Amino acid sequence: MDGDRMSRALTRIAHEILERNRGLDEIALVGIRTRGVPLARRLARTLHDINGDDVPTGALDITLYRDDLMRHAVGPQPVVRRTEIPFSIDDRKILLVDDVLYTGRTIRAALDALIDFGRPRAIQLIVLVDRGHRELPIKADYVGKNLPTSLKQSIQVRLQEIDGADEVILEEGA
Amino acid sequence: MSTTEATATLTSRHLLGIAGLEAGEITLILDTAVAMKEIGRRAIKKVPTLRGRTVVNLFFEPSTRTRTSFEIAEKRLSADTLSIATATSSVTKGESLIDTVRNLEAMAPDMIVMRHASSGAAHLLARTCRSAIINAGDGMHEHPTQALLDAFTIREHKGRLAGLKVAIVGDLLHSRVLRSNVLLLNTMGAEVWACGPATLMPAGFDRFGVRATTSVAEAVEGADVVMMLRIQHERMHGHFIPSVREYFSLFGLTRDRMRRAAPDAIVMHPGPMNRGVEIDSEVADGPCSVILEQVANGVAVRMAVLYLLSGRADEGVLDEH
Numbered sequence: 001m002d003g004d005r006m007s008r009a010l011t012r013i014a015h016e017i018l019e020r021n022r023g024l025d026e027i028a029l030v031g032i033r034t035r036g037v038p039l040a041r042r043l044a045r046t047l048h049d050i051n052g053d054d055v056p057t058g059a060l061d062i063t064l065y066r067d068d069l070m071r072h073a074v075g076p077q078p079v080v081r082r083t084e085i086p087f088s089i090d091d092r093k094i095l096l097v098d099d100v101l102y103t104g105r106t107i108r109a110a111l112d113a114l115i116d117f118g119r120p121r122a123i124q125l126i127v128l129v130d131r132g133h134r135e136l137p138i139k140a141d142y143v144g145k146n147l148p149t150s151l152k153q154s155i156q157v158r159l160q161e162i163d164g165a166d167e168v169i170l171e172e173g174a
Numbered sequence: 175m176s177t178t179e180a181t182a183t184l185t186s187r188h189l190l191g192i193a194g195l196e197a198g199e200i201t202l203i204l205d206t207a208v209a210m211k212e213i214g215r216r217a218i219k220k221v222p223t224l225r226g227r228t229v230v231n232l233f234f235e236p237s238t239r240t241r242t243s244f245e246i247a248e249k250r251l252s253a254d255t256l257s258i259a260t261a262t263s264s265v266t267k268g269e270s271l272i273d274t275v276r277n278l279e280a281m282a283p284d285m286i287v288m289r290h291a292s293s294g295a296a297h298l299l300a301r302t303c304r305s306a307i308i309n310a311g312d313g314m315h316e317h318p319t320q321a322l323l324d325a326f327t328i329r330e331h332k333g334r335l336a337g338l339k340v341a342i343v344g345d346l347l348h349s350r351v352l353r354s355n356v357l358l359l360n361t362m363g364a365e366v367w368a369c370g371p372a373t374l375m376p377a378g379f380d381r382f383g384v385r386a387t388t389s390v391a392e393a394v395e396g397a398d399v400v401m402m403l404r405i406q407h408e409r410m411h412g413h414f415i416p417s418v419r420e421y422f423s424l425f426g427l428t429r430d431r432m433r434r435a436a437p438d439a440i441v442m443h444p445g446p447m448n449r450g451v452e453i454d455s456e457v458a459d460g461p462c463s464v465i466l467e468q469v470a471n472g473v474a475v476r477m478a479v480l481y482l483l484s485g486r487a488d489e490g491v492l493d494e495h
Contacts, residue, residue: 064221076183077485116218
């Protein structure tokens with residue numbers, strides 16, 4: 001997936017959001033750190049270009065909610081980054097944004113984290129790439145691209161804001 | 175979860191002091207605390223991170239701020255906590271401490287937070303003990319989480335630590351806050367001035383990496399941060415100062431003395447404050463004062479320390495078997 005296709009996928013998702021939600025007044029975008037955050041910002045920009053509405057956008061760090069955090073007896077801890085949700089999520093529709101949907105464990109953690117901020121009316125999930133292999137009953141509402149993979153392969157999403165280029169790369173594992 | 179992720183760790187599995195921490199480790203703790211501070215602003219001020227972990231707070235010296243702060247930090251991370259306050263000074267040093275800890279160890283806590291009147295008590299515990307030890311103040315030696323929360327507060331206001339002039343004024347001899355702060359600020363590249371009566375200045379103080387002076391005016395001149403230390407009546411078993419009134423007139427921080435500091439200088443105090451002894455109420459409650467922010471930041475910094483050490487808490491147990 002190159003930059004052009006990525007931007008078309010995001011534009012399509014923006015149109016789907018408008019189609020499914022009839023207006024944007026109750027909607028907010030929350031990106032999961034790291035790469036969900038710039039994706040959420042891009043969607044907010046695209047929605048603004050189409051509709052003129054400003055959609056509140058936040059960033060969520062799920063590290064402290066991970067289910068594998070204290071399972072390793074020894075070793076370094078994942079770096080905790082800032083969560084910034086500068087609006088109330090109560091009674092809003094929250095669009096959760098991540099780059100890759102894989103086992104579903106990140107999303108499980110994100111759902112737990114969001115509930116600690118309030119009681120949203122609904123939560124919908126947006127992912128750029130769905131690579132399959134779910135380990136939890138979780139499904140995306142908006143998908144940029146379905147990319148069937150084997151467990152040995154790895155998916156790298158690179159974004160201009162973080163990595164200097166827009167691309168999705170499928171790598172063969174060892 | 176994501177395949178490429180940043181991880182970080184502290185070299186030691188205990189936090190016994192600032193001594194031994196590198197600049198990168200201090201920055202890691204402060205950066206983690208930034209994320210932790212946000213949790214305190216949420217509707218539900220709790221994350222599930224330390225579920226099933228047990229933390230024992232063992233306080234052999236009176237403490238309100240530090241103990242409460244650790245307890246709140248532990249609860250916000252969902253740890254099971256237990257606080258033991260043994261406010262007695264008649265305990266003999268090594269024997270009773272080791273006995274107490276052996277009993278606690280039988281209940282397999284993951285971390286022990288300890289305050290003790292004897293310098294080096296936390297180090298002793300770290301050698302005897304399987305749990306991760308966090309020093310919450312040992313005698314006149316170190317109080318690392320206080321220095322970390324001070325640094326966090328300074329960084330929030332000044333955006334940096336390097337290159338700042340920090341004046342620390344008061345009872346230099348008995349202060350573990352001073353020692354930890356000097357070690358931390360030196361490591362991070364700040365310029366530290368220490369000021370107090372000659373009777374309360376440790377011997378060989380100039381080798382400690384500070385500029386020592388008995389003149390408050392000189393210490394405060396152009397300072398970005400003015401940190402006041404408490405006159406520790408309980409540790410003074412001699413005549414160090416002629417009278418409280420004379421001390422205030424020579425070393426107390428007044429609005430007049432603060433005029434010499436940088437225009438945007440902040441005033442700090444680790445608490446508990448002796449109003450009218452080391453600090454005038456007008457300054458303590460004035461616009462430059464960040465004293466209550468220090469208390470609020472203490473929780474975030476202690477959450478960061480607990481989180482970073484918890485990844486290593488089982489190492490000792492593994493060694494045993």
